[in-house]
Amino acid sequence: MRKAIYMSPQDNVATLLEKAEAQETVTLLSKKNTPLGELVARNTIPYGFKMAVTDIPADTDILKYGVPIARSTRPIWQGEMVHIHNATSRRMEIPDQMKQEMLRELSLADSAHKGVTNDAV
């Protein structure tokens, strides 16, 4: 059983406190370590990365700490990793060439795409 911290009741993402493999069950914890429920990870999500706790339509605020931290660039499904491959800042986008280098380094982000297309649901 893996754990993720859920910072605010308004949030639509939780942050993994340990790595979860695809199909593993993840327990959501409040800031006070109270268990709030369980979700299944759709893909491998490393420690410190975010998981969608609801289905998130495209161009929707990603909420963490109860406030918007980004917007979705495509539909994101419950249990899916949320990162620069499917979300971006509303204020200052990472310059594209740098972002492509980051995506390459994050082969995780590329693999996160696989099997998690819209058709998969």
Added chain:
Amino acid sequence: MQFNGYIRPDGSVGIRNYVLIMPVVSCMEGVAQAIAALLDDALVVSQEHGCLYGGNEQVGHGMVGIGANPNAAAVLLLGMGCESFTPSVIATPLEKTGKPVRVLSALKEGGIRRTFAKGLQIARELQDYAKSVQRQPADISALTVAVKCGGSDTSSGLASNPSVGQAADLLVDAGAKVLFSEPIEMVGGEAVLAARAATPEVAEDIRTLVAQEEKRWSIPGVKTEFMCMGNVLGGLTSIEEKSLGSILKSGSKPIKGVLPFNAQGLTKPTEAGLYIQEGTHWDPHAITHFAAAGAQIILFTTGFGACLESPLSPTIRVSGNPESIATVGDDIDVDASGIMLGTDSIEAVGERILAKILAAANGERTRVEGLNNVGFSFYNKDQRLEHFLGFSG
């Protein structure tokens, strides 16, 4: 709470006791290094700009601030003798602190070889003076502590930054001054910060500060590093997410003011409390400008273990990433990883950070003090760019 520090003529209290060798033009860097190498506790305050007065006048205010920092006992300024930005531009305001300030210009002294010989003699006199100053009891309220993050990952926003924020609250309660900065890491967090502003004017100053910095870093076609590779590999998706974690290290106290730092001058805090010091998020520049603003100590949070040390103001590193503690924990001064593991609390780590501040103030060296000092990197808003962006400051 008390510590033993070096009381300076202006009443400020140092926790270190350095002689500074300050080349006013970078042409004098080599001789400054040669002199410092023969002293016990000297630092060379390098500036990479060559001559000043090229849209970089702000650097001069930073240099004055470094010389005035209480951790400096005395200052030797070195000029070539042809520069318009003469050593006296720095020396005149520095002399007001009452600390010994000496000036040499190579062309007046008969060249570099003679400047070296005379400079070494003067620097040794300054060192003798510094050694004659003994530590004496001082109150914690004499401290200015700056908070900075670097190498942020998810653990920064959940563990190390909130813990440093707790320590910041304890410091403010004890009457100390606390500075934070990094306006780019306030993008997305303006509302949270403005709600903590002591007055509506301060709230407006915060919004202006952040809006201007956002514009500086959003120039089309320019690759700008406000999110580094490590941030993104550490799980941070956007500047907003980074900001909301970053500002937690400022604690919860009211923000008493936004202190300007620009070509007109460097405004320092004059009374106890929490302040935003205008500055930058790039680590070496930020560390230098915090020292210039008078910080004797810097708290530096890191996720994946980025480790740097301010040459003048000892730097206490705090990390909450268990993997970083396992790999580079030898460099980390305060371990906050128990928060991520559910075995420690923000309150308890905050108390340990405060204890570490007092230990460092009493002379205990931080984990990499003297071993991985960053170079002095002076923050400068290029006045030419400021003009074209329509900013007056």
